[in-house]
Amino acid sequence: MKQFRLPIIVLAAMPLMLQAAPTFRQDFSHVEGENGVVHFSGNVYVAPCVLDPQSREQYIDLGDISARLFHQSGDRSKLIPFTLRLRDCLRGASQSASDITSHSVGQPTQRYTSGEQAVSLRLEGESSPINQDLLRIQGAVKGAGIRLLDDKGHALALNQKANTWLLSPGDNELQLNAALESTQSSISAGDFRSLLRLIMEYQ
Numbered sequence: 222m223k224q225f226r227l228p229i230i231v232l233a234a235m236p237l238m239l240q241a242a243p244t245f246r247q248d249f250s251h252v253e254g255e256n257g258v259v260h261f262s263g264n265v266y267v268a269p270c271v272l273d274p275q276s277r278e279q280y281i282d283l284g285d286i287s288a289r290l291f292h293q294s295g296d297r298s299k300l301i302p303f304t305l306r307l308r309d310c311l312r313g314a315s316q317s318a319s320d321i322t323s324h325s326v327g328q329p330t331q332r333y334t335s336g337e338q339a340v341s342l343r344l345e346g347e348s349s350p351i352n353q354d355l356l357r358i359q360g361a362v363k364g365a366g367i368r369l370l371d372d373k374g375h376a377l378a379l380n381q382k383a384n385t386w387l388l389s390p391g392d393n394e395l396q397l398n399a400a401l402e403s404t405q406s407s408i409s410a411g412d413f414r415s416l417l418r419l420i421m422e423y424q
Contacts, residue, residue, distance in 0.1 A: 269338060269423040270388065273306035283367075283401055288410055291403040297368060298401040305395040305419070307340070312390045341383035342395065343420040344369055351404040354379050358401075361411020365403045369417070372396035383422065 286298045348366075349355040355366025356379065369377045377384055377397070386395055401413075 270307040270310040270340065270393070272421070273308055276305045276307075279303055281399055283399060286401055288408055291365070291406075291408050293406050294404055296403045300370065300374070300398040300400050302372075302396060302398050305342075305397065307388065307393040307395070310388045310390055310393055311338070338388050339385050339424040340388055340395075341385045341422045341424060343381075343383040343422075344377055344379050345418040345420060346379060346416055348379055349404060352402075355402055355404065356415045356417060358413040358415045360413035362401075362409055362413040364405040364408035365401050365413075367415050367417075368400050368402040370398040370400070372398070374398070383420070385424070 281301060281303045283298065283301050290296060290298055347357040349357045352366055354376065355368055358366055369379065371377055371384070386393075
């Protein structure tokens with residue numbers, strides 16, 4: 222940058238120097254200059270959506286559950302909803318829904334519009350040793366795990382191929398549900414806890 226500015230400054234000052242001392246001429250031939258090089262780098266990325274800070278870490282209370290609800294394997298407690306909020310989603314490209322695996326079944330005619338894109342959501346966690354689709358629980362409760370479902374009540378796969386949702390430009394909400402599900406005819410009383418990791422990829 223200095224190499225472009227210095228000639229302008231010198232040229233602007235030369236008329237004053239010539240008027241004040243027309244016979245004066247300074248010799249700069251013995252002055253040696255030094256050159257420098259500055260390298261710039263960076264990275265520009267496009268985030269299709271921004272995961273709302275309140276959705277990054279959530280604590281979901283499944284509540285007080287009566288052991289009388291469970292009489293056989295597969296019995297569930299009341300569904301407890303939780304939400305993943307995505308902000309400022311960008312406009313996506315046109316694509317057929319048949320190109321991806323939908324998280325729900327029975328929608329063969331569904332298509333992307335020019336304003337929609339898709340997000341795949343992989344649910345990861347330690348699975349129950351009895352039922353691989355249930356999250357393993359820690360604590361005093363035995364004979365149960367946590368079942369994850371979408372907003373329509375369809376069970377979601379755990380530690381398998383990602384489930385896919387369509388997104389519109391702007392803000393979006395992914396509604397999920399969780400419930401305690403028995404793996405045997407009865408479960409023991411006590412408290413329980415579990416951990417679910419969400420991995421999101423945009424398509």
